[in-house]
Amino acid sequence: MKYSPKTKRGEESLNKILNAAIAVIAEKGFNDASIDEITSRAGVSHGLFYFYFNNKDELLVELIKRINKDMRHYLTLSTSGLSDRVSIEKRGFEAFFDWMYNNQYLYKILIEAESNNIEIYKWHYMKLSERYSMRLLDAMNKGEIVRYDPEVLSFVLMGIADFIAKRYILWVNDRIPKYVINEVNRILERILSPKCNC
Known part of the structure; x- marks a missing residue:
């Protein structure tokens, strides 16, 4: 992970990404889980995903x-x-x-x-x-x-x-x-x- 959140709001945003990723990967498998779908389900931007992670592998x-x-x-x-x-x-x-x-x-x-x-x-x-x-x-x-x-x-x-x-x-x-x-x-x-x- 590139960055660890320092604020409550940051922690909440990261948790949204992680929770969405868990749901998408569990449903579709890692290879078919897209960053698009993860961020869409989390209700966050692509930019926020890449603020925390370089790629899906780091997320895993x-x-x-x-x-x-x-x-x-x-x-x-x-x-x-x-x-x-x-x-x-x-x-x-x-x-x-x-x-x-x-x-x-x-x-x-x-x-x-x-x-x-x-x-x-x-x-x-x-x-x-x-x-x-x-x-x-x-x-x-x-x-x-x-x-x-x-x-x-x-x-x-x-x-x-x-x-x-x-x-x-x-x-x-x-x-x-x-x-x-x-x-x-x-x-x-x-x-x-x-x-x-x-």
């Missing part, structure tokens, strides 16, 4: 950074107050499913990034893993969960959450059924239990 990078921050913030708030890691994981999975159900447009932007800007797509998951791994390692050191390589475990857990959410939310536009959440919880207990002889 900013969207992914904001999605990443929003998701991490939501998960942190949703698991605050819990003390043991297995409980945090269970609640965190449910919170991720809730976030994804309520933000399907945002998740579709992330999918678009995979084929249009692999570097920002990789950044998103590496950023999630970086913080996740630290928390998992802390839980391992406290004896709350079994010891694995924390980065490997972070990607295993993210993979489970990601594909369960795709299966039920993105592919059929429904909430995760309770029996599926119960099964996921059983799996988490099994692979995380410090008593596991894996």
Whole structure:
């Protein structure tokens, strides 16, 4: 992004562009989303778009950074107050499913990034893993969960959450059924239990 707004009015204008971009890209895909349609839907001029971004690629990078921050913030708030890691994981999975159900447009932007800007797509998951791994390692050191390589475990857990959410939310536009959440919880207990002889 070329410029970060310094005023409330500037922040509102930027948010109009970003919100319009989310809607257009989620509906049409990144390649078919035009700057014309984004600015028209946002109710702003082309000049204002180019004040903030050089091109659509820069816009996509900013969207992914904001999605990443929003998701991490939501998960942190949703698991605050819990003390043991297995409980945090269970609640965190449910919170991720809730976030994804309520933000399907945002998740579709992330999918678009995979084929249009692999570097920002990789950044998103590496950023999630970086913080996740630290928390998992802390839980391992406290004896709350079994010891694995924390980065490997972070990607295993993210993979489970990601594909369960795709299966039920993105592919059929429904909430995760309770029996599926119960099964996921059983799996988490099994692979995380410090008593596991894996």
